[in-house]
Amino acid sequence: MRFDVLTIFPALFSHYPREGVLGNALEKGLIEIHAVNIRDFTLDPHRTTDDRPYGGGEGMVMKPEPIINALESVERLERSTVVLLTPQGERFDQAMARELAGLEQIILVCGRYEGIDERVRALCIEREISIGDYVLSGGELAALVVIDAVSRLVPGVLGGERSTEEESFSDGLLEYPHYTRPREFRGLRVPEVLLSGDHARIRRWRRAESLKRTLKRRPDLLEKADLSPEDKVLLEQLRDQMQEST
Numbered sequence: 001m002r003f004d005v006l007t008i009f010p011a012l013f014s015h016y017p018r019e020g021v022l023g024n025a026l027e028k029g030l031i032e033i034h035a036v037n038i039r040d041f042t043l044d045p046h047r048t049t050d051d052r053p054y055g056g057g058e059g060m061v062m063k064p065e066p067i068i069n070a071l072e073s074v075e076r077l078e079r080s081t082v083v084l085l086t087p088q089g090e091r092f093d094q095a096m097a098r099e100l101a102g103l104e105q106i107i108l109v110c111g112r113y114e115g116i117d118e119r120v121r122a123l124c125i126e127r128e129i130s131i132g133d134y135v136l137s138g139g140e141l142a143a144l145v146v147i148d149a150v151s152r153l154v155p156g157v158l159g160g161e162r163s164t165e166e167e168s169f170s171d172g173l174l175e176y177p178h179y180t181r182p183r184e185f186r187g188l189r190v191p192e193v194l195l196s197g198d199h200a201r202i203r204r205w206r207r208a209e210s211l212k213r214t215l216k217r218r219p220d221l222l223e224k225a226d227l228s229p230e231d232k233v234l235l236e237q238l239r240d241q242m243q244e245s246t
């Protein structure tokens with residue numbers, strides 16, 4: 001998977017991806033990240049990337065020429081798409097990450113200021129993505145989020161570690177609680193069942209904890225979750241228990 005990121009802050013893409021899972025993926029050549037400095041594609045002596053909005057108003061708008069020139073400098077692979085990170089985009093989620101992971105190249109355009117000249121959208125942008133309903137200072141952090149989530153789905157990236165199947169959201173539930181040594185920490189003990197060695201019992205306990213957490217914190221996820229008949233019975237019991245305690 002190849003990511004090309006158009007930004008006025010290319011340095012933001014040098015450190016985060018070099019650590020951890022992404023760092024390993026980069027070293028193995030499973031992913032490539034090319035940060036393209038939009039400022040390098042300005043033609044004026046001041047290297048201007050923004051200008052005042054036609055019609056007036058607050059803030060500045062990113063000029064179209066440097067972005068389009070930067071975009072045209074990027075080598076295009078066969079299966080590629082051009083994405084604009086914007087608060088007006090479609091909400092990014094795991095399903096969208098899976099879809100994007102099927103491509104060979106994702107070109108990510110990061111806006112700053114109030115946004116980009118609308119003609120960049122009209123001419124080049126194939127898809128618009130937002131990572132959620134909060135205000136960021138620009139598209140860069142959102143681009144890193146997309147790069148991280150998509151890279152994890154590239155075959156080979158999650159080598160020895162947990163498979164993608166096992167991860168939260170792949171079956172649509174939140175994860176059960178995790179514990180490691182020591183058995184007792186500041187008076188808090190690891191649940192007995194996890195020390196029992198009874199793997200069937202442990203599996204059932206973890207499933208019940210996942211369902212409990214999801215019901216309590218993210219009931220919206222249960223509608224799309226992958227639930228067995230046993231899960232549904234358990235969920236009904238948990239719902240009844242919640243009713244009793246209120």
Ligand code: 9D3
Pocket residue numbers: 085086087111112113114115129130131132133134135136137138139140142
């Ligand atoms: C306070 C400025 N807002 C005026 C109504 C508009 C605005 C413009 C540019 C708000 C944020 C930004 C910069 N954000 C992004 O470019 C961005 C973003 C985000 O802010 N939240 C969630 N996902 C994304 S993707 C890109």
